[in-house]
Amino acid sequence: MINFLLLPILIPLITGVLLMFINKHVMLQRWVASISAFVTVIIAAMLAHKVHTEGIQTLNLSNWDAPFGITLVSDMLSALLVLTTSIISFACIIFSFRGIGQEREKFNYYASMSFLIVGVNGAFTTGDIFNLFVFFEVMLMSSYVLIVLGGTKIQLRESIKYLLVNVISSALFVIAVGYLYSVTGTLNMAHLSERIASISADGQLGIITVIGVLFMIVFGLKGAVFPLFFWLPGSYYAPPAPVMAIFGALLTKVGVYSITRTYSLLFYHEGGTIQALLGVMAVLSIIFGVIGAIAYWDIKKIIIYNIITAVGVILAGVASMNEDALAGSVFYIIHDMIVKAALFLLVGIMIAITGTSNLKQISGLIKNYPGLAWTFFIASLALAGIPPLSGFVGKLLLIKGVFDAEHYWTGAIILMSSLFVLFSVMKIFINGFWGKPLTYKGEEKAPVRQLMAAPVILVILAVVYGVGADFVFPYISQAANILVNPDLYIDAVLKE
Amino acid sequence: MEILMAFVIGILFMCATYLILSKSLLRIIIGTGLLSHGAHLLLLTMGGLKKGAAPLLGEEAPSYTDPLPQALILTAIVISFGVTAFFLVLAYRAYKELGTDNMEKLRGTEGND
Numbered sequence: 001m002i003n004f005l006l007l008p009i010l011i012p013l014i015t016g017v018l019l020m021f022i023n024k025h026v027m028l029q030r031w032v033a034s035i036s037a038f039v040t041v042i043i044a045a046m047l048a049h050k051v052h053t054e055g056i057q058t059l060n061l062s063n064w065d066a067p068f069g070i071t072l073v074s075d076m077l078s079a080l081l082v083l084t085t086s087i088i089s090f091a092c093i094i095f096s097f098r099g100i101g102q103e104r105e106k107f108n109y110y111a112s113m114s115f116l117i118v119g120v121n122g123a124f125t126t127g128d129i130f131n132l133f134v135f136f137e138v139m140l141m142s143s144y145v146l147i148v149l150g151g152t153k154i155q156l157r158e159s160i161k162y163l164l165v166n167v168i169s170s171a172l173f174v175i176a177v178g179y180l181y182s183v184t185g186t187l188n189m190a191h192l193s194e195r196i197a198s199i200s201a202d203g204q205l206g207i208i209t210v211i212g213v214l215f216m217i218v219f220g221l222k223g224a225v226f227p228l229f230f231w232l233p234g235s236y237y238a239p240p241a242p243v244m245a246i247f248g249a250l251l252t253k254v255g256v257y258s259i260t261r262t263y264s265l266l267f268y269h270e271g272g273t274i275q276a277l278l279g280v281m282a283v284l285s286i287i288f289g290v291i292g293a294i295a296y297w298d299i300k301k302i303i304i305y306n307i308i309t310a311v312g313v314i315l316a317g318v319a320s321m322n323e324d325a326l327a328g329s330v331f332y333i334i335h336d337m338i339v340k341a342a343l344f345l346l347v348g349i350m351i352a353i354t355g356t357s358n359l360k361q362i363s364g365l366i367k368n369y370p371g372l373a374w375t376f377f378i379a380s381l382a383l384a385g386i387p388p389l390s391g392f393v394g395k396l397l398l399i400k401g402v403f404d405a406e407h408y409w410t411g412a413i414i415l416m417s418s419l420f421v422l423f424s425v426m427k428i429f430i431n432g433f434w435g436k437p438l439t440y441k442g443e444e445k446a447p448v449r450q451l452m453a454a455p456v457i458l459v460i461l462a463v464v465y466g467v468g469a470d471f472v473f474p475y476i477s478q479a480a481n482i483l484v485n486p487d488l489y490i491d492a493v494l495k496e
Numbered sequence: 497m498e499i500l501m502a503f504v505i506g507i508l509f510m511c512a513t514y515l516i517l518s519k520s521l522l523r524i525i526i527g528t529g530l531l532s533h534g535a536h537l538l539l540l541t542m543g544g545l546k547k548g549a550a551p552l553l554g555e556e557a558p559s560y561t562d563p564l565p566q567a568l569i570l571t572a573i574v575i576s577f578g579v580t581a582f583f584l585v586l587a588y589r590a591y592k593e594l595g596t597d598n599m600e601k602l603r604g605t606e607g608n609d
Contacts, residue, residue, distance in 0.1 A: 130568055137575045144582060156590040157602045160521070163583055167528045168516070170579075174535040174572050181565070182542035234604055 004050065005057045005074040007043045008082045008121045011036055012089075016114030026105050030097055033110040037090040040117070044083040051079045052475055056482070056492035058127070066494050067191040073127035073493055076479035077330060081124045081257060084334050087461065088249045088341045089117045095345050095454035096242045098447045099352070104150050104240075112149065116142035116246065123254050127493055129180065130187050132258065133173050136222070140166050143251060146243045147235065158238035165231040169221035176214040183207055190493035193265050193486055200269040212267040212274045216259065216281075223255020225315060226284035229308050233292065236304045241348020244300070248307050249341035253333060256311055260318050260329065264483040268321070279319035283410055285312030286417045293424035297359045299347050299432065302424050303340070306383065309417055310336045316410050317398040325401025327480035331472075332394030335382070335465060339390065342379045342458035343425075346372065349455070350432065352446040359428060364437030371452060373433040375459050380429055382462045384422035390466035393473075501541040508534035521587050521597040528583065532576040536569045 015036035022028050051057055057074040060066060074082070093113060100109060119139025126132050144166075148159040181187060184195040196208055220228040236247055259278070267274055289309030293302050314336070317329030347357075349372060354362050366373035378389070385391030395418065402411040465472065482488050508530050515527030543565030549557030551566065591597050 130571075134571060134575070137579075141578065141582070144579075144586075148586060151589065151593070153593055154604065156586070156593055157604060160583075160586060160590055160602065163579070163586065164516070164524060164528070167576075167579055167583065168531065170576075171528075171531045171535045174532075174568075175538055177568070178535070178539040178542040178565075181539075181568075182544070187564075237604070 002059060004043075005047055005059055005072055005125060008040055008047065008086065009118055009125060011040050011043065012114040012117040012121065016111045016118065019111040019114060020108060023108050023111065024106055026102055029105065029110050030093075033093050033114065034090070034097075036114070037086065037093050037117075041083070041086040041090050044079070044086040047074060048076070048079040048083050048475065051076050052478065056489065058493050067186055067188045070131050071127040071188060071190075071493055072125050073189075073489070074125055075482045075489060075492075076475060077257070077260070077483065078124045080330070080334060080475060080479060081253070081337075082121050084337050085117065085120050085124070085250055088337060088458070089113065089246065091341060091345070091454040091458050092242045092246045094457075095245070095348070095451060098450045099242050099345075099348060100240055107149060108145070109149060112142045112145040113246070116146065116250075118142075120250050120254055124257060127189050128187055129189055129192065130177055133170070133177060136173065136254070137170060139251065139254065140170070143247065147239045147247075149243075150240070152238075155238045158235050161231055162235035165221065165235075169218055172214065172221070173218045176211060176218055179207075179211050179214065183211065188493070189261070189265055190490040193490055194494075196266055197269055205269075208267065208269070209273050212263070213277065215262055215267075216274065216278065219255045219258045219262070220281065221255075223252045223259060223311055224285075224308055225255075225259075225281050225311055226288050226308070227281075229285065229288070229311075232308065233301060233304050236307075237300055241345060241351065245341045245344035245348065248304070248344050249337045252307055252311055253337055256314050256318075256333060259315065260326075260483065263318065264321070264326070265486045265489060268486060275319050275321060278315060279407060279410060282312045282315035282319055283413055285309070285315065286413055287312075290417050290420040290424070294420055294427075298357050299350060299359055299362075299428050300357045302359075302428060303343050303347055306343075306421060306424065307340060309421060310340070313395070313398065313414055313417065316407075316414060317401060320402045320405035320407060320410075321484075322401050322405055323477075323480050323484050324397050324404060326483045327473075327476050328394050328396070328398025328401055330394075330479045330483075331469075331476050332391070332398055335390040335394050335462065338458050338462050338465065339379055339382050342455045342462065343376075343383065345451075345455040345458070346376045346379060347428075349446070349448060349451050350376075352451065353442050353448065354440040355442045359431050362432045362438070363435035364433070366433040367437045368443075369448060371456075372448065373429075375452070375455055376433070377429055378463065379455070379459050380422070380425035382459070382466065383425055385418050386422075388463075388466055390462040392466060393469040497545045498541055501537065501545065505534050505538050505541065508537070519599050521590070521599060524599070525580070525583055525587060529580060532572070532580075536572055536576075539565050539569050539572065 059072045061070045122135035224232040292305030314329045317325040382389035385395045399411050512527045512531035515523045543562045548559040548561040549555040551560045551563035
């Protein structure tokens with residue numbers, strides 16, 4: 001079936017439309033949303049298998065040939081990210097049953113969630129730069145609704161800032177696309193890559209470098225890279241736990257994916273300047289991320305700053321641009337999406353029990369909630385990259401690649417950052433779970449058992465992903481192979 | 497012609513930046529409006545302002561203007577229209593709930609101890 005790679009976009013889209021008609025029937029909404037999310041997981045897994053066996057899948061919408069119509073391209077990187085997105089959205093939807101409250105569920109919560117997934121899956125699958133912009137807007141528009149839904153004071157205040165930053169970055173995206181169009185005269189990414197190659201061959205590198213840096217600013221704003229991460233800690237602090245989990249796991253990673261895609265496919269000719277800039281931004285993101293993660297005594301803030309560190313680590317791999325580093329980045333981005341979602345959900349449960357996110361008012365949770373404590377412990381070790389778990393293999397490959405590229409300082413800083421990341425999450429574990437048990441106001445009401453289902457699924461997945469690294473590695477190396485050899489991508493799209 | 501447009505767009509961006517950096521929320525929203533005008537005009541200019549017929553095949557002209565930037569602008573306009581409408585309602589709601597439109601007073605201190 002040739003339209004197969006459209007399904008991860010189409011299923012949530014149709015679900016979202018359906019859900020708007022039944023927005024007062026909470027139980028029905030839950031069933032429809034979770035079944036559709038589960039079907040999407042299966043479809044995405046089949047898509048990844050198909051890409052693995054048959055190579056890059058492309059689809060020219062409405063049968064217009066490649067540079068003229070919109071082309072959807074599913075290579076291994078896209079397919080893996082779509083699969084991860086589907087799994088995380090399924091977990092967050094299950095968590096929302098008990099974790100979000102009926103008053104939000106009645107006002108198109110699940111519909112917004114579905115449209116968010118449409119945007120993310122679309123952004124991962126598209127092969128057209130303006131279509132990428134449109135899918136970014138689909139994703140952002142749903143995220144505006146999700147961040148403000150409920151209308152508490154802090155949500156209103158922070159969503160104004162979130163919206164403003166994203167309006168500006170979207171305008172910059174349009175401007176960057178305009179410049180790129182005037183230089184190359186095309187919008188299809190594969191075709192763009194060919195045109196940019198010929199322009200670079202003519203020696204007009206300056207304008208290409210400028211546009212490359214402009215794209216870095218645009219995607220850096222979306223992906224929270226230093227120095228463009230300033231909006232993230234406040235904005236992600238506001239929404240409730242499942243929304244925070246889906247934001248922390250997916251939204252910044254779309255920016256990271258876009259950087260990876262554009263710099264491996266479009267701007268690889270001029271090497272040097274952009275790559276060096278990306279490397280510096282990545283290292284500074286790591287440093288500022290760990291500073292934030294250590295500084296705070298607020299459990300949400302600690303995990304939020306760990307997002308910035310992870311973005312830095314992934315981009316440090318991308319900046320090195322060799323096969324090992326890119327394979328490490330791909331491995332690490334998938335690991336990080338899963339573990340970040342799990343950690344945010346666990347933090348959400350802790351807040352549901354204690355009614356506070358201040359670490360100094362929490363202690364001794366392990367006595368009454370051993371399951372929660374050990375799940376959190378495993379997730380923390382996975383985040384820091386302790387060997388049998390999922391963070392290890394990615395970071396190992398990444399550091400090997402970074403050292404091969406002779407970026408010794410970057411490698412050293414990544415290694416150091418693991419220690420500080422471990423310290424920041426262990427701070428939560430030691431202060432929050434050990435010590436003398438206290439009584440909390442939410443203790444009677446919090447449906448901990450039901451809420452635990454989603455993070456437990458994600459943590460088991462993270463463990464399996466780490467232990468079964470041999471099984472997933474062929475997929476990862478296939479993804480990295482295409483990033484290193486953009487000709488494969490171009491040939492698949494333009495069919496030469 | 498492109499030079500003139502470049503200057504006009506530059507001035508629009510300048511005004512937008514100035515307004516976005518001000519304290520009042522409404523001035524910020526007006527700034528985002530100017531910013532999206534600038535971006536759309538830039539898209540049109542960057543597609544080329546060569547003379548040609550409007551892109552309608554019925555005109556049967558020897559040459560047409562480039563239809564692609566116009567389609568891109570149309571898409572970008574409706575998107576920014578939707579976002580601006582949402583932003584305005586958000587600002588209205590925030591004014592009602594929080595009782596201020598001064599960005600200085602909309603600071604958060606949660607979790608900063």
